Amino acid sequence: MFLSKSNMIIKKPIFYSNFILLTLILNELLFFFLYSKNNVNDTPSTIKGDEIKLDDNGNPIPQEVRKPKRKVAVMVGYCGAGYHGMQYNPPNDTIESELFRAFVRAGGISLANSNDLKKNGFMRAARTDKGVHAGGNLISLKMIIEDPDIKDKINEALPESIRVWNIERVNKAFDCRKMCGSRWYEYLLPTYTLLGPRPGSILYNDIEESKKELPNVLDEDSESADFWKSVEEEQSKHFTKEEIEAIKSYVPPPRDEFDDSDGLYQKVKQFKLIENLHRRKYRISPAKLIKFRGAMQKYLGAHNFHNFTLGKDFSEPSSIRYMKEITVSEPFVIGEAKTEWVSIKIHGQSFMLHQIRKMISMATLITRCGCPLERIDASFGPQKINIPKAPALGLLLESPVFEGYNKRLETFGYNPIDFSKFKNEIDEFKLKHIYDKIYKEEVDENVFNAFYTYIDSFNMATGANGVETEEKSGANVQKSIFDFLTARGIPVLSNEEIDKIAKQNTNFQKREAKANKKDKKNNQSNNKKFQKQEKKDEAKVETKESPAKKSYFGCSIQ
Structure with missing residues (x-):
């Protein structure tokens, strides 16, 4: 029943060799699992869990290849006529909804991310109301920009009343609304x-x-x-004096009783036309x-x-x-x-x-x-x-x-906006x-x-x-x-009210000066933060573009 000393000496190397082999196999499996998990974005497949999509003929649509997204600033201009403002607001037609559809058609946004602006970090520098235009506005988002003709393709997918002027790479921490220092508006009168x-x-x-x-x-x-x-x-x-009096006292009838051919109404139109022509002159x-x-x-x-x-x-x-x-x-x-x-x-x-x-x-x-x-x-x-x-x-x-932030962009090697x-x-x-x-x-x-x-x-x-x-x-x-x-x-303000306004304005100016001083003080630390983020981004890109790594057994892992 008991092993002799000689038997134990013979079987001990066999036991250790099996244990070492098992350990190597487990390590290999663990390494393969972790590497595959960390590099899932590099594999040419759709998002896990996506259903197979079919075209109109019932044939499966080829799966999209994952492409890297980059944080960009898109400079745009648009005529707001016919749109319910700038901001995305379904089911209403807005400038952002037109831009988003064009980004998808041009390949700047993948189909997997085409149903939600939040997935792409969509943000605008300034909102404009219904009917308001913009010669220049800025939106920031994460976009696929591998195609050198991406800007032209986006413009081809847009109506002529909306244009993309340029697309610039920006730091990952860029927020166009918060980083916007001021705005220029124009009013034609x-x-x-x-x-x-x-x-x-x-x-x-x-x-x-x-x-x-x-x-x-x-x-x-x-x-x-x-x-x-x-x-x-x-x-x-x-017009005679009587006609002028009748015109000035004219009150339009209810819509269901209105008659465009009414003689007095026609005289009212002619009367106003003379006034309008004088205004133009x-x-x-x-x-x-x-x-x-x-x-x-x-x-x-x-x-x-x-x-x-x-x-x-x-x-x-x-x-x-x-x-x-x-x-x-x-x-x-x-x-x-x-x-x-x-x-x-x-x-x-x-x-x-x-x-x-x-x-x-x-x-x-x-x-x-x-x-x-x-x-x-x-x-x-x-x-x-x-x-x-x-x-x-x-x-x-x-x-x-973006006066202040442009200085930061230049320190990172990016073009100013x-x-x-x-x-x-x-x-x-x-x-x-x-x-x-x-x-x-x-x-x-x-x-x-x-x-x-x-x-x-x-x-x-x-x-x-x-x-x-x-x-x-x-x-x-x-x-x-x-x-x-x-x-x-209006009633003249009392001395107390005037002092209150002056004090409020003084406090505002003090806050502005304090904020500028704080911003200047933190500028260096912010630069370090952004540079650190840039290094991380570059490291990720290098990792993704590096050749296939080899396992312990010499087999390549894709």
Whole structure:
């Protein structure tokens, strides 16, 4: 039963040799399992668990080969007409939905990832509302860019009203919304919108009454008076006094009773046509242009824009925004109707909902009503007011700016994000697909004329006295916008309120200085972080591109 000493000496080497062989086999299997798991992305197969897809004839569709994705910044421009804004919002047609479909068709995004933007890290630098255009905007995402013709293929898959200007590699940590330092916007405005209200309109009468109460507060506008006098003289040549009275008192019937061939209605159309033709011929005077430029300059710097958006209170720190630069171009005449326009460009750190449209509206209303420019200063105070939105038609995003982050990109060996390189292409695109559509729609639909006519004829007795809060006292009472446009103006701010505004602006400037100092201090550490990430990315690429590794037995593992 017991082994002798000699037997044990003979069998011990056999036992150890079997044990070593078993250990080697287990190690080989473990190595093969781990290597296969870590390199699953390199194998030419579809995602695990995907169902076999069939074409229309019932034949299986060939499986996609996995391709590496890279973080990129895509520079785009688009005409927003016919789209429900920039941001992806199914089932509505948006700019991002068009771009996403084009990326898939061009092979920039795999079919496996074509059903969800989040899988690709989709982000935009600036959102634009319904109907708003962009000469330049930026989106960041992970995309397959092995094909050198990927940009051209994407543009072929896009409608002509949407273009990709360039695709640039960026660091993996790049976030175009957070890294965007500021934004340039442009607003195109017909100069006739700066004409004073038509004599006899509700706003005109209200202004004239306030002048009697408080003389020498509002400017006398002889330019507008001469314009309206010439319009009335031309209309009196074509219509009798009785016809003019009937036209001015005309009220359209209900839609089901409306008759396009009605004689009075046809006269109303002819009457308005004369007025519209005079508007197209109007050319702004240097004095009125200087006044408007002065109004726009009031927005420069840090101010509380709580009255220029929705749902913001004076006390909210986020209501303070910083405008870096504002320009108003020389007037230019364009289009078949020979209408005169000006281009307004606004450079700001960030903007709130409807802010630019309300800024334009306020400046035009102050100019056309002859109000002191200090009324705009008062709009930054705690008094809550209603400022109407100027038409979205003239608004477009010029381009986002990445001044600070471009310096970091260059340190990593990447190209800076610079839209100026494509200025000629962008200008040509804007002229054909944006400017021409704005000019044409204004002529066909009289968009700006309709907006300012509505303002002039707004009946204050039907609800324009403002929406009051529960307290109904002091700065908590919401006044009508028309208090700003008359000699009555708004209540003068107390010294305490003025000090509060000054203190708030000072605190904002201190926060900005502190943030800039902190950003400068952390810049070096951020660079190290990004460089470390780059090294990791490069190491992964080298690992994937390295030749097949050999096992202990000399067999290659694919």
